[in-house]
Amino acid sequence: MKVTISREKLLEGLTAVGATIPAKTTLPVLSNLMVETTERGLRLSGTDLDIAVSMEIAAEVDAPGAITIPAKKLSEIVRELPPAPIKLATSGEQRITLESGRSRFKLLGLPKDEFPAFPAVKFTNPWKIRSSEVQKLIAHASFAVSVEESRPILNGVLWELRKDVMRMVATNGHRLAKMETPWSGTSEATDFIVPPKALEQVRRLFPADEDLEIAQGANHLGFRSPFTAVYTRLIEGPYPNYEQVIPKDNDRVAIADKAALTAALRRTSIVASDQTHRIRLAFNTGMLKFSVQTADVGEAQDEIPVRYTGDALEIGFNANYLLEILRYIPTDEVKLTFKAPERAATLEPEGWSDPAKYLCLVMPLRLVD
Amino acid sequence: MSLTPQEVWTRLLERVRHDLPAEAYESWLAPAAPVSYSGETLSVSVPDQFAAEWNERNYTDLLQGYGPVALGNAVRVVFQADPERAGRPQMDFFSPTAPAGSTAALPQRTSFVARREGGEATFQPLSPRYTFGEFVVGQSNELAAAAALAVSQQPGHAYNPLFIYGGTGLGKTHLMQAIGHTVLERLPEARVVYVGIEQFTNEFIQAVQNKGMTAFKRRYRELDVLLVDDVQFLKGKESTQEEFFHTFNTLYEAGRQIVLTSDRPPSEIPRLEARLVSRFQSGMVADVGQPDYEHRLAILHQKARRDHLEQTFPDDVLQLIAERVVSNVRELEGCIIKLLAYASLKHRDITVAVALEGLRDRLTGDSAAGGGAGTLSIPAVQRLVASEWQVTPEALMSKSRLKAYTVPRQVAMYLVRSLMGTPLMQIGEAFGGRDHSTVIHSLERVEAQVRLDSDFAARVQRVENRLLQQ
Structure with missing residues (x-):
């Protein structure tokens, strides 16, 4: 050579x-x-x-x-x-x-x-997807995967190809992120559970304006464009039924300024427990109050104005889970919905003019041990 | 039966893993952890409800199918979402949500979890079978049992630390957990933790790696009773020894009870720091030894009673097992399990004949019982001993109690027993129809004499060597 x-x-x-x-x-x-x-x-x-x-x-x-x-x-x-x-x-x-x-x-x-041979994946009849579309889903969903070894299924991102939509979902059991975007390119519904490390390579290696070819081998998935190829092992399913955990009847709704919410969470969580990061949110008409009490550290209180409808509510969360999700919310305002202090809350972009749909869930923390 | 949940689970997994694709095994069964085993039901904990349902639907039949082969009895496998996780402050999408503050709703009988914040590993639960009520006291373990009972009545005051040592399967863990049960019965609020030194080591290493030392210290130092199994595995682990030393001191100085077990006394654990050795010896050191015949028989009776098998196992079968299985208690219980499986497979009642057949590999001294398959036989021993002491073999079987006859007679009995493991009753028969207690007495006499008199010991050894060379 x-x-x-x-x-x-x-x-x-x-x-x-x-x-x-x-x-x-x-x-x-x-x-x-x-x-x-x-x-x-x-x-x-x-x-x-x-x-x-x-x-x-x-x-x-x-x-x-x-x-x-x-x-x-x-x-x-x-x-x-x-x-x-x-x-x-x-x-x-x-x-x-x-x-x-x-x-x-x-x-x-x-x-x-x-050198080991690359996995056998035949690109005879590939799915064709714009690389920016896949990358958008990856960027908004894969942060939520679990890193717990004992839950290997949740260590992967669920990628669903449907007739007119494709969707990525990831969760660690405590919080969940789901994004879907319109897409037409398959007649059969197909699911993959993909390790996030591979998706990260897909996100960074393919130029946004390229068309990707995607094909499945026995236990692998391949992505390729004219110059670049990524292959990954797939995780054996099934993935848990995430639809079941998405609340349908959350009737308490708050709309908050993302920057203000993030700032207040960051401030108050400084005195939260290193282990649970527990923070207490109290929603009242027009006002969201933050309070933190940690036995051997101290206390904090704060408040920001919000638009809130529904009965007053007190609910506990791991502040880190909220902050993490807020980083990925693409709009300046965020919509939060609740049912009760022990039921899942949702976070969504408010006023997003994008054909894609984005939804995140968080399970609360108990306020009393 | 004294199989631990982990042993049962491991045995089943060993079979099942060959039937499943590696990915399915790794994703679904490998993360599961056995929690308790009642003798018929193995309950296995998985991280969430979703995994519990999936495993139940797909793998219970397969796992249960291996019960008879892997364990010798049928087993029911139940998957459950880890109750400890369900009790954590952070709720989970895929686990049943316990109402706020309901840690008390968790099954407290088998699992005791120290109260704490955040997601940490559970402590091993106490086995419900390891109570004082289930423990059969005999000569070989009465000191240890009495000390354990005293400790359970007055934790931190009676003997601290209590150090129990002895060979495998002799009841160390049983006594230790019995202390835990009794303390919890009397003081339900007490923080009792049972841990193997291996788990302690692993958690310590993890704490060091993840900078979780504060949580680790709280976990092990804010306790009322700490039960630590198999401390001999501390050997050579220097930093774990250091940490254990501090844990020990903190608890000791606060007047908390510490109970330790090991397979040997503290001073004989290799590569154990001197300061730990002296701390381990500072309280009460008690040993559990091998059970004698009467003790073994009592254990078998207890076992039969507990499992409602009095009708199934006639006394003479229990006697046979007690005589011929001498190593440890676990082995005794294993024989019962095996014999049950064997008899049900063959559709036969359990009799001495069936037992001899089914337990061929477990019973010692089989050649004598089986009619002299080897060259060693009772008459052979009698002949050689007789010629060494210059008497006739008949004299050994006679009623005469002349010292010239009793000594070789006792030696012959001793050699038959030690070389062939022949049951006491059978030895008595072969030596002129003597009672088994006479045989025991003879064995003790020879053992004592061998220790005291080196000429005598050499003489016995000489005969033994000749017998073994035949």
């Missing part, structure tokens, strides 16, 4: 693929990057066996070939080089030289055959 490539292009490829390469691994070849020539240039690939990512970058190919190179060393070197063309050349199966100006490096790699 012998290629010439610009430093910027190479760095771009290394950054894209590098995020998937595990820092520590028992299989040495996984800390390497697969580098292979294609008709258009150079393809870089990396995998941690759960997720695999590859990206093609433009390069001048003098002699075709392939090799795997330690990813970390290569990125470190390229980052320190001046912006000038870089020449890569292999000698034998395991050695590669890298030259730029007067700098010269020799790296020890591993033969390309040792």
Whole structure:
């Protein structure tokens, strides 16, 4: 293999693929990057066996070939080089030289055959989706997944493809985020449970204006565009029936200024318990009062004006769950609905002129232990 | 039966995991944790109601189907959403919501959870079967039992710490948990925690990693009674020892009761800091030993009574098991389970013959009972001993109580017992129809003599070696 490539292009490829390469691994070849020539240039690939990512970058190919190179060393070197063309050349199966100006490096790699094959996913009849649409769903839903090992299903994001809509849902059992957007492209309803780490790669690697092809293999899902591909293992379902937990009869409604609500929550939660982050909200006509009492820390009170209809209500929450959701609410005002202090509350954007629909739920904290 | 919930669950899982795809196993069964086992029902806790329902629908039949093979008896597997989670302040979409402040509504009989804030792991519940009422006291454990009873009546005052040691399956955990039960019966508000040293270690490591030391300290230092199982596993774990030392001191100085168990006395635990050894020895150190014949028989009777098996197990079968299974109590109870399964499989009543057949692998001294399958036999022992002491083999079987005869007779009985494990009654038969208590007396005499008289010991050893070389 012998290629010439610009430093910027190479760095771009290394950054894209590098995020998937595990820092520590028992299989040495996984800390390497697969580098292979294609008709258009150079393809870089990396995998941690759960997720695999590859990206093609433009390069001048003098002699075709392939090799795997330690990813970390290569990125470190390229980052320190001046912006000038870089020449890569292999000698034998395991050695590669890298030259730029007067700098010269020799790296020890591993033969390309040792690199694990990518999951078999056939793109014969793929779903086609605008990348910005998928990315919007990912950005608003996947933060809510569970990180608890004992709930492996909730560790993934549910992605539902329906006849005229697609939807992502994530929850850790305490709070839930759901976003759906109009879409037509399938006749059959299909569900996947996707690890959020893979979705994060989909979100950052594909340009927003590209059309993605998405296809399913036996136990994998593949995303690809002309230059980039992401493959991921899927989590075996079923996903719990989230529709059941979405309240339908919440009759107490508050509309609050997102910035004011966020600021008051941040202030008062400073004295909340480190473990429960418990904060008490009291809704009355026109006013929302915050109060925190933590045994060995102290107390806080605050209030902000809100538009509130319904009987007065006192309810406890983990302040962090509320703050997290507020970060993703796309409008300046937020609508909150409640039924009772032990029932799920909802948060939604207020006055959002977007074809998408966004809904978040939070389970309260008991006010008395 | 004294299988712990964890043992039962592990046995079932070992079978089931080969029948399921790895993903399904990892997603649904691996996260589940056994909570209690009553002898027929295993209850298993999962994080939420959704998982409980899914597991019940998809895996109970499969799991229950393996009961007879894996446990020797039918088992009912019940999945439940973790009640401890349901009692946490943070409510969950997929768990039943207990009304506010209702921690008292949780099942208190089997699980005792110290009150606290936030989401932490549960403590192991006490097993409902491990009470003083269920404990059979015998010579080998009476000191430990008496000390445990005293501690349960006056926690923190009688003996502190109480250190119980002994081999596996002899009742250490039983005594320890019985203390917990009794204390809770008398003082329902008491904070009693039972923990294995392994769980303590794991939580300590987690606390260090997640900067959760404050919570960890509160969890273990604000208690009334701390029951710690298997402290020998502290060996070599230096920082855990350090933490345990401080936990110990805090509780001790506050007059809280500490009970520890181990498979050996404190001074013999390798790589245990001297300051811990001396603390462990500062209260009462009591051992539980192997039960003798009468004790074993009493345990079996108790077991049969408890499980309503008096009609099923005739006395002579219980006697046979008591005579021939000498290692530990768990093994005794295992024999009952196995024999039940064997008899029901073969559609036969339980008799001595069925027991000999079904328990072939568990009974010691089988060759003698089975009619001399090996070269060792009672007549062979009698011949060799007789020639060593220059008497006739017949003299060993005679009624004569001349010292010239009684000594070799006792030695022969001793060798038959120790080499072949033959039941006492059978030994008595073979030596002129003597009573089993006579045999016990003979064995004790020889044992004492062997300790006191090295010439005598060498002589016995010589015969033993010759017998073993045959």
